[in-house]
Amino acid sequence: MTSSPDVVGWTNPLRDVEDRRLPRIAGPCGMVLFGVTGDLSRKKVMPAIYDLANRGLLPPGFSLVGFARRDWANQDFAKIVHDSVKQHARTEFREEVWKQLAEGFRFVPGNFDDDVAFANLARTLDELDVVRGTGGNHAFYLAIPPGFFGMVVDQLKEHDMVDKRPDAWRRVVIEKPFGHDLASAKELQKTLSEAFPTDSIFRIDHYLGKETVQNILALRFANEMFEPIWNANYVDHVQITMAEDIGIGGRAGYYDGIGAARDVIQNHLLQLLALVAMEEPISFDAPNLRAEKLKVLQSITLPRRLDLTTARGQYAEGWSGGVKVPGFLQEEAIRPRSTTETYAAIKLNIDNRRWAGVPFYLRTGKRLGRRVTEVAIVFKPAPHLPFSANATEELTHNALVIRVQPDEGITMRFGAKVPGTQMEIRDVNMDFAYGGSFVEASPEAYERLILDVLLGDPPLFPRHEEVEQSWRILDPILDYWQRKGHRPEQYASGGWGPESADAMLRRDGRVWRRP
Structure with a gap:
């Protein structure tokens, strides 16, 4: 599965505009x-x-x-x-x-x-x-x-x-963070724009500099095999996960009072959602790419029952990687009764023709089972299976999983016959790994983004309109959590988050992927 520059209508925005085989070199600066x-x-x-x-x-x-x-x-x-x-x-x-x-x-x-x-x-x-x-x-x-x-x-x-x-x-x-709510984000934009033109303000979201994130564009728009099924007719739901197996480390001064939702969902995960859900842009220059992402963010709505469609937690002491680790409240410099969440999960809807009725589940947390960031497109089951129930009892939904980190690549999950005389179908995976398909090593995200700053090339940098729309989505959830006044649910270090997050999907007849 590759994205070729010979595909009609496809231009790779990550190469030099004059000769896309040449590297882009910064001028005097x-x-x-x-x-x-x-x-x-x-x-x-x-x-x-x-x-x-x-x-x-x-x-x-x-x-x-x-x-x-x-x-x-x-x-x-x-x-x-x-x-x-x-x-x-x-x-x-x-x-x-x-x-x-x-x-x-x-x-x-x-x-x-x-x-x-x-x-x-x-x-x-x-x-x-x-x-x-x-x-x-x-x-x-x-x-x-x-x-x-x-x-x-x-x-x-x-x-x-x-x-x-x-x-x-x-x-x-x-x-980041680009403010701590919508009002502060607007104030920050006012301060910056009074000194610098809008096109001279670069907000770094390092996830957008990762090769696998950029490959979402290639996967969708350079391959005809995916676009026809990239919609509510075929997609059951989408899960976007950023899990870390470490705690807050020495970041207590920054993290306490910020929390997982502000730290990750407002920027990284909503940007990933926008890339997954956006329509095909006219071109991959900054204005057209941002316009399509902004349309998606403007179309997002929250479910009415935030008590049933959000979850938040704090990691408790436990075992991680075979080592006994402290809970969040036992970390150095954390307030003993802190209500800052280290885990957050939310359900979002996109009210447009392509995605109506398809829930997007976003989750992030610290001290989870392993370090992984991925986007999972989970498809609806086949409308009819001409097999016996026993033949397909181990068969789940088809899925396309984009692995952002580590082990960057793409996995497709589908059903295949088990060797033997009987008709037995089981899930199998087909993997594409960057490391196995390309000889050259991928540059770090900061290499790409710093070079883009020096070149004045802004497609991978969110503009203030995107930032403000992200806060429009997240602010009601943060306000609800604050009004609710309950402490975040404790979850064991080394596990996969609080029970309330699992219950959120169970109510919809779904389960979280275990990466």
């Missing part, structure tokens, strides 16, 4: 990284920048400026990047690549409310334009808590760094 001491910068952003340089996708004069409250010199910052790259980079470490990249490193110490520091930052960018040839093109990556977004953007605007000259670009990159 640099990046300012706020929050250089955080896990995101050290484990994802810095290694991704090195990997891009190692693949020849960054210009020779690319520059990286770190900004943090540290008494560092440029060489201290270079040491931090070096250690991060050596530990987390996907590609091999090459000294010649490192030396060229490190020549463009600069560090500016200061706080986010420090006018002198931002004046120094402005001078540093001017210097890089001359010394490194960055051409006035700079991206500001805010790998910082959302509460500081507004302060940093205001400082950039105050010190004339957001719109420097007409022949250059300035862009801002922010990480």
